[in-house]
Amino acid sequence: MAGSNVRRDRPATSNRISAYLLHHLKSLLFSLDKIYQAPTTTIMTVAVIGITLSLPGGFYLFLKNIDAISGDFRSSSQISLYLDLNISEKQARTLEKQIATTANVASTRFISREASLEEFRQNSGFGKSIDTLSSNPLPHTIIVEPVEADTFTVRNLLNSLQAMPEVEIAKLDTEWLERLYTIIEIAKRSVIIITILFAFAVLLIIGNTIRLDIQNRYQEIIVTKLIGATDAFIRRPFLYGGVWYGLLGGIISWLIVEIGYLAISGPLERLNLLYQSDMNLITFSFHDFIILITSSTLLGLAGSWIAVARHLNQIEPT
Amino acid sequence: MIEFHNVTKRYESGYQALSNVSLKLGDGQMAFLTGHSGAGKSTLLKIIALIEKPTRGQALLNRINLNNLARHRIPYIRRNIGIIFQDHQLLFDRPVFDNVALPLQIQGYRPQEIAKRTRAALDKVGLLGKEKSLPITLSGGEQQRVGIARAVVHKPMLLLADEPTGNLDPVLSREIMEIFVDFNQVGVTVLVASHDLGLIEELDKPRITLNNGQLILNDLADTDQEATSGWK
Numbered sequence: 044m045a046g047s048n049v050r051r052d053r054p055a056t057s058n059r060i061s062a063y064l065l066h067h068l069k070s071l072l073f074s075l076d077k078i079y080q081a082p083t084t085t086i087m088t089v090a091v092i093g094i095t096l097s098l099p100g101g102f103y104l105f106l107k108n109i110d111a112i113s114g115d116f117r118s119s120s121q122i123s124l125y126l127d128l129n130i131s132e133k134q135a136r137t138l139e140k141q142i143a144t145t146a147n148v149a150s151t152r153f154i155s156r157e158a159s160l161e162e163f164r165q166n167s168g169f170g171k172s173i174d175t176l177s178s179n180p181l182p183h184t185i186i187v188e189p190v191e192a193d194t195f196t197v198r199n200l201l202n203s204l205q206a207m208p209e210v211e212i213a214k215l216d217t218e219w220l221e222r223l224y225t226i227i228e229i230a231k232r233s234v235i236i237i238t239i240l241f242a243f244a245v246l247l248i249i250g251n252t253i254r255l256d257i258q259n260r261y262q263e264i265i266v267t268k269l270i271g272a273t274d275a276f277i278r279r280p281f282l283y284g285g286v287w288y289g290l291l292g293g294i295i296s297w298l299i300v301e302i303g304y305l306a307i308s309g310p311l312e313r314l315n316l317l318y319q320s321d322m323n324l325i326t327f328s329f330h331d332f333i334i335l336i337t338s339s340t341l342l343g344l345a346g347s348w349i350a351v352a353r354h355l356n357q358i359e360p361t
Numbered sequence: 362m363i364e365f366h367n368v369t370k371r372y373e374s375g376y377q378a379l380s381n382v383s384l385k386l387g388d389g390q391m392a393f394l395t396g397h398s399g400a401g402k403s404t405l406l407k408i409i410a411l412i413e414k415p416t417r418g419q420a421l422l423n424r425i426n427l428n429n430l431a432r433h434r435i436p437y438i439r440r441n442i443g444i445i446f447q448d449h450q451l452l453f454d455r456p457v458f459d460n461v462a463l464p465l466q467i468q469g470y471r472p473q474e475i476a477k478r479t480r481a482a483l484d485k486v487g488l489l490g491k492e493k494s495l496p497i498t499l500s501g502g503e504q505q506r507v508g509i510a511r512a513v514v515h516k517p518m519l520l521l522a523d524e525p526t527g528n529l530d531p532v533l534s535r536e537i538m539e540i541f542v543d544f545n546q547v548g549v550t551v552l553v554a555s556h557d558l559g560l561i562e563e564l565d566k567p568r569i570t571l572n573n574g575q576l577i578l579n580d581l582a583d584t585d586q587e588a589t590s591g592w593k
Contacts, residue, residue, distance in 0.1 A: 062469035069466075266450050269410065270511070271440035272467045273433070360412050 067279065074283040077256075088252045088288055092245050093295025096339055099238035100300045100327075106234055108325050109227055113220070120220070122187040122201055125212040132156075135183040138209050142187060147200045152186040159184060182211060242342055249288050249346030253281050257354045265360045274355070281351050282344060289343020293336040301326060362388045362519055362550045363409055368418035370404050370574075378404035380574040381418070385581060386552060388518075391545035392581060393561045394554040396571035402554040405571070406521050409552070410444055411435050423518070440468055443512030443549075445522035449504045451496040457483070457507050458492040464515040482514040483507075486540060502533040509540055513549070520544055522553040526560070534560055542566075 078085045124142075126135055132155055143151040154162075159181040164173050187204065189197050197215065205213040257264070264277055308324050327335065363386040370379040378401045386392055394402050407413040408420050411427060420427040425438065443464075451460050462479045470478070483489045486506035496504055505525060512520060522541065526534035538553070538560055545551045555561060561568065567580035 062471055065472070066466065066469065262450075263452050263454075266452060267463065267467065268436070269412075269439065269444055269450070270464045270467060271436045271438075271442075273436045276436075276467055 066276070070279040071283045071286075074280045075287055077280070077284065078287055084252075085288075085291075088248065089291040089295055091248055092288060092292025092339065092343075093299055095241050095244050095248070096292060096296035096335070097299035097303070099234060099241050100296050100335060101303060102230075102234045102237060103331075104300060104304065104326065106227070106231055109230070111325055113223055113227060120189070120197065120215065122189065122197075122204060123212075123214045124185040124187060124204055124207075124210050125214070126183045126185065126209050127211045128182050130183060130209050132183060134209070135185070138207075139185050142185060142204070145200075145203075147190050147196055149188045149190045151188070154184040154186065156181050156183050242338075245289075245292065245339070245342045246346040246349070249285050249343050250350040252288060253285055253347040253350035254354055256284060257281060257350065257358070261358060264355070264358050268358075269360050278351050278355060281355070282347050285343040285345075285347020285350075286340055287343070289340040289346070290336065292343070293339025296339065297327060297332060297335055362386050362390070362423060363552070364419075364421040364424075365405075365408075366419040366421075368408065368415045368420050370401070370408065370413060371416045378574050379408075379415075379571075382571070382574075382576050383418075384569060384576065384579055386550060387581075389545070389548050389550055390567070390581070391542070391551040392553075392567045392569055393564075394552060394569050394571070395556060395558065395561065398556070399573075400571040401574040402571055403523055404574075406523050406552070406554055409519075410442060410521060411438060436467075440464070440515065441518050443515070443517035443520045445505075445508050445512045445520070445525045447524040447527040449496075449508040451504060451507055451511075453496050456493050456495055457488065457499070460496060460507055461492075461510045461514050464511060468515060478514055479510075482510040485513070485543075486510045502529055502536070505529065505533075505537060506540070509537070513544060516549075518550060520549050520551045522551075522555075524554055524556070526555060526557055531560075535563075538564060 126138070130138075135155075136153055139151050139153045142148060156179050160173065160179050163169070163181065187200075189200055201213055201215045204210055267277055304324060304326055311324055363384070365382050365384045368379055368382045369377070371377045382401075382405065394405060396402050404413060408415055408427065409422060411430065415428055422438065423441070427438075430438065452463075458479055461482055462475050465475045465478055480489060480492070483492055486509050488503060488506055488510065491499065491503065491507075496507060499507065505528075509525070512522075520541065525541075526537050529537065534557060541551050541553055542564060568578060569576065569581065570578035
């Protein structure tokens, strides 16, 4: 009964380490088995987590799409030059060639008064009323595509073009773009707030589920404590339970968002056709998927950690 | 193994369960703890099992002071004790084997070692054929024997039993007590709380008797014993 006797009976350190890892694996599988044993509770918890996370997930994708579209706009900022009505077509074409060779100009395109009128007649729906006009009110137009440059360079180009005597109006349509970007920025921040709130909700959901789980296994906790289980040993299956809830909830939320986007992709394609745009719907990339799953899993771990820290230590044998 | 020096336990309710109890149970000894219900038997066992702390006095387990043990050390001390409860305290959601293997899993034994030792413990209590059964399908006596197997599977130095035969008929009770005597013969220190006086008489082991929290009989008092070096 001497102390040395006890030590001899204990497993060697290397065995204890592999047994430690084995216990981690066992806890992982044990908690999975618990989940499997109580499918209704699990499905409900996981569904709530999935739905909760799908909202920020969906918003995120929406913004990602908007970003992609507005990115297209950003790269295609053009300057429209409306020429003086007295300028002839020949003069206008000469001017176009001259501008095309100017610094910071990528390309130019000439639209004659007649072509403008024709386009307007076809697309505006005012065809009939235009026919009643005695003269063509539209000027020759030169579309100037600046090279990709910062706003300052483009503004300078705009000013120099405006200064040309033949140019009546030079217009760089950036104001509405700036407004759009501001709106997008507001939306982005809202998504961040929503994400934080919903992450907190997931934390509470998982924490509460684990708390109930701890209560249900009160007896087991008492018994294992009495036969010498450390707090870490008792904690482990619950923590893994939270991890499973988070992981499965994350997958569900991913599915919800994907299905949702599949559902709106039909009408969106029709919209694409109507606007003759080649906009493609962006869904979760692999990278996004990994981030979503990882963060929901970490939320699960955090939620169960809170529940375990709050409730497990209060359970002591009496 | 166990030393109590003037141990008093007063619960928060004001109830005094133990008053100035001093005793010594040497390594490898076996004793019965008797007394009427409410005499303080369970409290005494709970102090040894680190479930309760003495209000006054000192309780030592293998020279380790149990009064002010850090929380994180408690599990490791408990691993040297096998506890048997009157109500078995088995886990009903898993088979007999898993119940008995639990202490070994907690202590980080390898699976092969766990299987070997668990079967040996089940064999010892005569339940080797029942390892796959769920505890609920076993009789009261069998459940108690599963509890004993779980308490001894990790070869503890000390075995504590709180009314282990409380719910059993005389034949089963005798069987259970004889298992304890067997363990004591291979060197395990055993302390059994029981009020089954007839059975205790037959077994001829030292008795410690409590009455209203006070020690009124101690057969161990004159035996000289020397505690060996402590654990850890």
